Amino acid sequence: MKCFTILQPWASLLFSGAKRFETRSWLTNHRGLLAIHAGRKFPEAARALCQTEPFRLALREAGFRDSADLPRGVVLGYVELVGCYPTEDLTAHRIVPVNSAEWVFGDYRPGRWAWGCRWPVRLAILFPFPGWRGLFDVPDQLLRRPLLPRCPAGCGSTCPNAPLRG
Numbered sequence: 001m002k003c004f005t006i007l008q009p010w011a012s013l014l015f016s017g018a019k020r021f022e023t024r025s026w027l028t029n030h031r032g033l034l035a036i037h038a039g040r041k042f043p044e045a046a047r048a049l050c051q052t053e054p055f056r057l058a059l060r061e062a063g064f065r066d067s068a069d070l071p072r073g074v075v076l077g078y079v080e081l082v083g084c085y086p087t088e089d090l091t092a093h094r095i096v097p098v099n100s101a102e103w104v105f106g107d108y109r110p111g112r113w114a115w116g117c118r119w120p121v122r123l124a125i126l127f128p129f130p131g132w133r134g135l136f137d138v139p140d141q142l143l144r145r146p147l148l149p150r151c152p153a154g155c156g157s158t159c160p161n162a163p164l165r166g
Contacts, residue, residue, distance in 0.1 A: 001078065003035035003138040005131035008070040009050050009059055011038040013105055015076055015122045016062035018054075021096065021114040023106035027084040028115070028135060034081040035138045036120075037131045040073035054101040075129045075138060077122040087112045 006014065006022060013019040014036060049055050050067035064070055087108040090096040096103050096114070106114065127142060 001033055001035050001138055001140055001143055002030055002135045003037050003075065003129075003131075004135055005037040005039045005133070007039040007046055008042055008072055009046060009055055009064075009067065010105065011036055011076055012062060012064065012070050013055075013058055014079065014117060015120045016058060017120065018058040018062070018101060019105045020102060020118065021085075021090070021106055021116055023087060023108060023112050023114050025112055027113040028081075030135060031081055031083065033078050034117075034135075035078045035143060036076050037129060037138075038070070038072050038074055038076050039131050042067070042070070042072055054104055058101065058105075071126055073128055073131070074126040075123065075142065076126060077120060078143060079117040079121070080119045082116045082118055085114045085116060087114050090114050 004022075010019065010022065014022060047067045050059055050070075059067075059070075087096075087106075088110050091098060091103070091108050096106070096108060098108075108114070123143070129138060129142070
């Protein structure tokens with residue numbers, strides 16, 4: 001499966017359901033399942049963001065009390081990548097309203113791309129894996145581990161309190 005590295009806290013926000021778009025300076029033609037790798041690096045600026053709103057609240061709601069709790073250098077799970085959209089289109093049509101949490105969680109400056117992600121599926125057992133720039137391959141058998149099922153409340157995210165499926 002193709003995989004993509006995202007730094008924390010953005011990788012975990014994607015799996016919590018708080019973030020639907022990952023913004024990048026480049027687009028991809030890939031569509032379909034895409035594994036998400038949480039990068040090993042955790043710049044001080046990113047750590048500081050975790051203590052500000054709306055990051056702090058979203059991370060707490062996802063079960064992370066501190067930025068040190070965020071997993072790094074591992075494949076978190078996978079999403080379905082449904083499209084890449086010019087950021088100007090998403091803000092102009094209010095799909096991502098300016099000053100919304102989604103807008104704050106991304107970089108929606110003109111000339112950038114928003115990767116539309118849905119159906120995040122988080123692995124119950126995270127495994128270390130090296131990350132690279134761009135898209136790279138992760139062996140499919142590594143992703144056939146127990147999954148955290150979607151929240152029974154129907155929030156469209158994964159829920160760590162839901163029973164595991166085999």
